Amino acid sequence: MTDELVMNxxxxxxxxxxxxxxxxxxxxxxIIKWRIHAFVALVVxxxxxxxxTGIPVGSIVPTLTGGFGGTLASVALLVGLGAMLxxxxxxxxxxxxxxxxxxxxxxxxRAPLALSVASLLFGFPIxxxxxxxxxxxxxxxxxxxxGGSFLGYAFPAATAFSVMHIFVPxxxxxxxxxxxxxxxxxxxxxxxxVVALPTWYFVGHLFGKYVGRKYxxxxxxxxxxxxxxxxxxxSTPSLRTVVTxxxxxxxxxxxxxxxxxxxxxxxxxxNETWVQILRLLGETPIALxxxxxxxxxLLGYKQNKDKTLIEAVTDSALGPVCSIILIxxxxxxxxxxxxxxxxxxxxxxxxxxxxxxxxxxxxxxxAVVRVAQGSATVALTTAAAIVQPVVVGxxxxxxxxxxxxxxxxAAGSVFAGHVNDSGFWLVSRFFGMDVKTTLKxxxxxxxxxxxxxxxxxxxxxxxxxxVA
Numbered sequence: 001m002t003d004e005l006v007m008n009x010x011x012x013x014x015x016x017x018x019x020x021x022x023x024x025x026x027x028x029x030x031i032i033k034w035r036i037h038a039f040v041a042l043v044v045x046x047x048x049x050x051x052x053t054g055i056p057v058g059s060i061v062p063t064l065t066g067g068f069g070g071t072l073a074s075v076a077l078l079v080g081l082g083a084m085l086x087x088x089x090x091x092x093x094x095x096x097x098x099x100x101x102x103x104x105x106x107x108x109x110r111a112p113l114a115l116s117v118a119s120l121l122f123g124f125p126i127x128x129x130x131x132x133x134x135x136x137x138x139x140x141x142x143x144x145x146x147g148g149s150f151l152g153y154a155f156p157a158a159t160a161f162s163v164m165h166i167f168v169p170x171x172x173x174x175x176x177x178x179x180x181x182x183x184x185x186x187x188x189x190x191x192x193x194v195v196a197l198p199t200w201y202f203v204g205h206l207f208g209k210y211v212g213r214k215y216x217x218x219x220x221x222x223x224x225x226x227x228x229x230x231x232x233x234x235s236t237p238s239l240r241t242v243v244t245x246x247x248x249x250x251x252x253x254x255x256x257x258x259x260x261x262x263x264x265x266x267x268x269x270x271n272e273t274w275v276q277i278l279r280l281l282g283e284t285p286i287a288l289x290x291x292x293x294x295x296x297x298l299l300g301y302k303q304n305k306d307k308t309l310i311e312a313v314t315d316s317a318l319g320p321v322c323s324i325i326l327i328x329x330x331x332x333x334x335x336x337x338x339x340x341x342x343x344x345x346x347x348x349x350x351x352x353x354x355x356x357x358x359x360x361x362x363x364x365x366x367a368v369v370r371v372a373q374g375s376a377t378v379a380l381t382t383a384a385a386i387v388q389p390v391v392v393g394x395x396x397x398x399x400x401x402x403x404x405x406x407x408x409x410a411a412g413s414v415f416a417g418h419v420n421d422s423g424f425w426l427v428s429r430f431f432g433m434d435v436k437t438t439l440k441x442x443x444x445x446x447x448x449x450x451x452x453x454x455x456x457x458x459x460x461x462x463x464x465x466x467v468a
Contacts, residue, residue, distance in 0.1 A: 011054060016343040020372055023049040027334075027419055031435050038425070038435070039323070042330035046337045053341035067336020071422050072329045075129060079321050079328075079426075081288040082133030085245070085295055087317035091233040092299040094242040095141040101239050102142065111142050112153050116204060119157040120197070122246075123164030126253050127171070129426055130284045131161045134249060136430060143219050150219045151441065152212025154431055158442075159204030163449060166376060166414045167199070167407060168192040169261065173380045177406045180384040181391050185261065187403045191460060195407050199452040203445055211441050220432035233313050235303040245295050249287040256282025324429040331422040335374030338420055343372050359408045359461050362387045363454050366412025374420035380413035404461035411453030417446045 011019070023045050030041040046067075050060045089095045099111075106114040115138065122131045135157055143153045169175050169189045178188045256279050263270035270276070280286060292314075300310040356364065366383035370376055384406070391397060391405060417424050418439060428438040 011341075013343075016053060016341060017372070019049065019052045019341075020338060020343055023052070023334075024419055028435065039326045039330050042327065042334050042419075046330070046334045049334070049341070050337045053337075053343070055337070055340055059340070063337055063340045064333050067333040067340075068329045070336065071332025072325065075328050075332075075422065075426070076325050077285040078130045078288065079133055079325050080318055081285065081292050082130065082136075083317040083321045084292050084314045085134065085288065086137035087313055088233075088292075088295045088299050089137045089242065089245065090140070091313055092303075093236045094245070094299065095137040096145075097237065097239055098138055098242045098246075099141040099145055102138075103145065108146055111146060112156055112208075113205075115139055115142060115153060116156040116160045116200070119160035120164060120200065122250055123161040124168065124254070126161075126250060127284060128161045128165040128423065130249070130253075130288065132158055132426070132430070134246065134288075135161075138246075140219055149212045149215060150217045150431065151215055152208065155211055155441065155445065156200075156204040156208035158427060158431075159208065159445060159449065160200050162414065162446070163196040163200045163204070163453070166410050166449070167196040167453060171257075173377050173413060174406060174410055175261075175264070176377070176381050177384040177409055178403075179264075180381065180388050181402055181406055183402045183406045184399055185264070187399060188406055191400070191403050192407060192410075194460070195411070195453050195456045198456060199449055202452050203448045207445060207448055211445070215433075215437060215441060217432060217437070220430065233300070233305060233309060235299060235305070237299055237303075241298050245291060245298065248294065249284075249291045252282045252287035252290065253284055254282070255279075256284075256287075324426065327429060328422045328425045331374070331420065331425040335420045335422065338373040339375065339378060358387055358390050359405050359458060362405055363408045363412040363450075363457075366409045367415035367450060370413050370415050371418070374417070374422070376413040376417070376421075380409055383409045383412060398464060400464035401461050404457045404464060407457040407460070408454050411450045411457055413450075414453070415447055415450030416443050418443045 026048075027041055027045045030036040030044070031038050036044075043064075046064055047060070050063060055063060086095075102114045103111050115135070118138075119131065119135055122135065126134070136154075139154050139157055140150075143150050146153075165171050166173055169178065169185050169192065174188055174192060175185065177183070178185050259268060259270075259275055259279050259282070262268045263275065268275055270279070281290070296310055296314070299305075300313075301307075362383050365386055366379045369382050370379035373379070387405065387409070391402060397405070419425075419435070424438060424442060427433075427442050428435065431438075433441065
């Protein structure tokens with residue numbers, strides 16, 4: 001009997017759900033009660049889950065490494081380059097200069113709001129993880145300057161990136177769902193903002209104030225250089241230089257996403273050489289690489305800093321983030337095992353015949369698939385594919401109702417991100433929170449994002465139906 005046949009049993013949705021729930025419970029026990037390092041615990045649970053769900057023996061290791069490597073492919077470059085940029089901004093004094101400008105312009109009481117507004121703007125073209133990493137040094141510096149719990153500053157900004165990423169094109173989730181349901185992408189963008197901004201206010205701003213008061217989280221020192229580095233590398237760059245370094249990746253990435261949207265709409269030809277070159281420059285890792293090189297020049301070489309010092313500052317940024325990268329990759333591994341087990345498809349097919357209104361059923365399917373296997377993109381596209389036959393070509397739905405369905409699916413796909421989601425670990429480690437606190441803060445926050453987003457989408461759907 002071959003390895004592929006040793007474990008190739010087929011389990012129903014109840015059994016798969018039970019295994020997933022047991023795996024998550026055991027993972028939490030390993031990390032919280034028995035104090036096993038999160039990276040080791042995630043690898044162990046991923047392996048045990050693969051065995052329990054009947055993934056063929058010959059496919060187990062490729063599934064583990066594929067999920068790990070796939071997550072690292074998107075996270076490692078962003079976190080590594082973002083940490084280098086953050087360390088240079090921090091040690092040069094650039095973050096302090098921008099912080100002074102923000103406080104001078106908005107006042108101390110409104111500084112957290114200013115961070116969130118900047119994050120909402122940055123979040124339009126930049127993916128959640130990349131935007132958060134770029135903004136972290138500024139968030140750290142503002143928090144140090146004004147005092148109080150770090151969450152009071154970081155949570156609203158992180159939620160701003162989250163709502164923009166999940167609801168607003170040109171991010172991949174809403175664009176993919178729009179394509180599957182043949183929704184007007186322009187309308188999805190406009191109404192996505194109608195959903196995203198109030199959702200941020202209720203969750204990022206109001207709930208953010210609550211968690212900032214309830215949980216006194218110290219400011220992480222992950223981007224701090226040594227005192228010697230801060231003394232030697234300090235150059236008090238101009239505000240214009242700092243703003244340039246923050247806006248450059250925004251502009252480059254926006255150029256990429258904008259051209260992708262134009263190509264999808266048929267306005268430009270994506271095969272044109274100039275389009276391909278500009279899209280390459282705007283790919284997130286390339287945009288961050290260009291920005292890091294420019295920062296090395298503007299904050300280092302142009303200030304006549306010793307080359308060895310520049311190398312030391314950028315190198316010292318990588319050590320502290322290695323743990324974050326590995327744990328995030330292991331979280332992606334766990335999610336990949338759950339996806340390979342078929343749990344998402346089993347849950348979705350079980351919910352398909354419940355008989356709820358399509359917008360409610362789509363939200364629930366997306367939410368359950370998200371909780372079951374971790375990936376928001378998989379949850380959104382799965383739910384969109386399931387409701388597609390009912391929505392596409394259905395004369396009962398006008399264009400705005402179809403857009404509302406897309407946004408409801410998006411709301412479900414972000415619901416309650418937890419230990420099987422790589423983003424959960426990114427937030428946990430960068431914010432310096434243990435797993436229990438991250439569940440109380442981030443998982444609950446993401447659940448609220450899903451619920452608020454769905455309520456607003458449902459309202460749009462009801463109004464559009466009443467007016468039609």
